[in-house]
Amino acid sequence: MIRALVSATLLVLATSSAYGLNFSERDKQQHLAGSFALQSAGYGGLRLLGQSHKEALWKAAFLSMTAGMIKEITDPLPDREDLAADAIGIGAGMIIPVLIHEW
Helix, strand or coil: CHHHHHHHHHHHHHCHHHHCCCCCCHHHHHHHHHHHHHHHHHHHHHHHCCCCHHHHHHHHHHHHHHHHHHHHHHCCCCCHHHHHHHHHHHHHHHHHHHHHHHC
């Protein structure tokens, strides 16, 4: 399951222009980088608190996506592409722990 998620994230990153996602915009880059950082930090923190690999991975993803959704809800000009950038950043942030743990 996790390998499929990693593969899907890599596929979306490689073909994002085909879906109309424009990552050359600074806002999208910030969403992607912020979600990546939140996912990575959340995973590391949860592992330090004794969570299992899978629990930490999914809880960090939930917390990161929740933060992204709250940001978009409070944004004066909400953009669904920002949420897509958040999701891709979270998926990218899951790759490193999965590669270390699974392979």
